[in-house]
Amino acid sequence: MTTHDVSRKPNHLSGQTSPYLLQHLYNPVDWYPWGPEALAKAKAEGKPIFVSIGYAACHWCHVMEHESFENPEIAALLNASFVAIKVDREERPDLDEIYMTAVQMMTGQGGWPLNVFLTPDGKPFFGGTYFPPEDRTGRRGFPAVLRLVRDAWLSRRDEIEGSASQITDQLREATKAPPAAPGATPAGAAESQAAAAELLKRLDPRWGGFGGAPKFPPHGAIALLLREHLRTGDDATLHAATLTLDRMAGGGMYDQIGGGFARYSVDERWLVPHFEKMLYDQALLVPVYVDAWLLTGKPLYRRVVLETLDFVRREMTLASGGFASSLDADSEGHEGAFYVWTPSQVEAALGEADAKLFDSIYGIDARGNFDGKSIPSLLGGSLAERAAASGTTEDALVARIAPMKAKLLAARGTRERPAIDDKVLTAWNGLMISALARAYQAFGRPEDLAAARKAADFVLGTLRRDGRLLATYRAGAARLPAYLDDHAFVARGLVDLYEAAFEPRDLEASRSLARSMVERFGDGAGGFHFTANDHETLLARTRSLWDGALPAGSGVAAEALLRIGLLTDDAGLAAEGRKVLVALRPSAARSPSAFTALLAAAAYDGGTAREIAIVGAPDDPATRALVGAARALYLPARAIACGEPGAAPRTIALLADKPLLAGKPAAYVCRNHVCDAPIADPETLIRKLRAR
DSSP, X not given: OOOOOTTSOOOTTTTOOOHHHHHTTTSSSOOEESSHHHHHHHHHHTOOEEEEEEOTTOHHHHHHIIIIITOHHHHHHXXXXXXXXXXXXXXXXXXXXXXHHHHHHHHSOOOSSEEEEEOTTSOEEEEESOOOSSOBTTBOOHHHHHHHHHHHHHHOHHHHHHHHHHHHHHHHHHTSOXXXXXXXXXXXXXXXXXXXXXHHHHBOTTTOSBSSSSBOOOHHHHHHHHHHHHHHOOHHHHHHHHHHHHHHHHSTTBOTTTOOBOSEESSTTSOSEEOOEEHHHHHHHHHHHHHHHXXXXXXXXHHHHHHHHHHHHHHSBOTTSOBOOEEOSEETTEETTTTOBOHHHHHHHHOHHHHHHHHHHHTOOSSOSBTTBXXXXXXXXXXXXXXXXXXXXXXXXXXXXXXHHHHHHHHHTTSOOOOEEOOEEHHHHHHHHHHHHHHHHHHOOHHHHHHHHHHHHHHHHHSEETTEEEEEEETTEEEEEXXXXXXXXXXXXXXXXXXXXXOHHHHHHHHHHHHHHHHHHBOSSSSBBSSOTTSOOOSOOOBOOSOSSSOOHXXXXXXXXXXXXXXXXXXXXXXXHHHHHHHTHHHHHHSGGGOHHHHHHHTTSTTOSEEEEEESOTTOHHHHHHHHHHHSSOOSSEEEEEEOXXXXXXXXXXXXXXXXXXXXXXXXXXETTEEOOOBOOHHHHHHHHHOO
């Protein structure tokens, strides 16, 4: 993290809670947070607004701060002619979405830091991403950009305002809901099949992933391919998914010593990561590896899940039970310094014999593979392959290496740690609750369920006020009205938590959030706006459509609505979920692989989802055995409820009117609310669920 001369006078970011904003508190730039004060100042003084958007773990955001925003001469240029506003994109994704779209429209590209110039009434007219501190080949320096924009504003203001109005009109047009097609059908199998075909065409046949470098973890794509394999039996989809999962888990993008995934790989082999670790990547990849383990039984996938969750609990879990947003890429002033090794460092921690074995397995040598040091990876061969080559078993080799990893993790812990962005984001915590609950259902570790429970209690107790969610929490303050993602991700997380612990309060809380989401975010055409109907008025009210780094809120909302409908027989919420599938089907048909969250929701529509009701005392071993059987298979569209007959609330309709079987716990397998005969034997239940 950038250090600052606190003898300087702070700017207008005093009182903010975002670590990213506070990193800029002592910049000579007279930064303001987004809000009425800055916007009124721009209008009163007739100055254009300079908005710079980034986030705490963003490496190039730090670079631009050091090069430009800490430079007194550049700051003087900014302060004299502009009103400068700093925005944390993680706190204000609504602003980021609007102005990122505008910059992409103007330049054809985007990224962070995002730097955009606005008229005093907030309309964009020029922008870009990283600007260097001086002119470089093919790239104009930031001081030159500031002078050009200043001079153009002073000499051609009318022309600029006209152009800004045109860009704004295009933004608003892009956010309109498409007209409903008469007799429209919901997105489903056809679009999923088309998405799989798109992905298979783009598959890197050697290293996995879909396209060239840089490579981001394609969680939604892998989940879709696994579902398609189950639906069709096509081995090509399974191969594409498992190849990608194996390569990611073997590369340097996966932390071989401490667990968890970096944000992305800069090369095609998943070797050299952009070292920041984001909470959402852990939360989105864990369920995919869980599904792959359920489908294949491959030990690697189980290890990745457990190691990643251990990392999250160890390094990203706060005392409150909420989860921090990210870890920086940098420490000791260098990207990745915390994570790389030399042979001598490994030997100092392990001793000569163990270091020789560890180095040979994880590719650590004197040449290095990143700035003269080595990022540990398994690109020379998986543990299973190495075990077979040396005449031992994979389990034995894993056990042999485990104490070495523990020693190296302890040694790494003495280094300067990357900075942590310890704000709690409601949406990302919803994703992490899902991940923990899904992992608990597969592997049964009580610590995973406990972490999910504590996080859910924190979100519902601290980030919900008067029945409404807030978006972020830090330093004792919950703030900012929540967005669609907050509601959709938490609602789905609570359904997953209900299916892990079978506490009715989780399902009731999910249902309440879902109803609020439909009422306040619905766009009237079957989709959802990103902001609520009483949100601050911005330049445009965007709609959540396709997946990005996060799954589209509209797709996750549809899934939550359909699953709640299955469990509670709430036909109204189920109908709202189906309306999303109908409304977005034309878009999904045009670009199916961009709608993986929507297509995951579609698996719950059309009466194809398995509805599993298990009746019996929760602490009865026979009940637990049936629950374990229901969780033993890969069933991507499944609703499961469990409770004692007559004790469950009537709102959990899946359990209603289902008695014990001759006094013993029983499972009922249903489709479209029509149930087969009860089953008391776990093996029979597995055979029943395995049948198509």
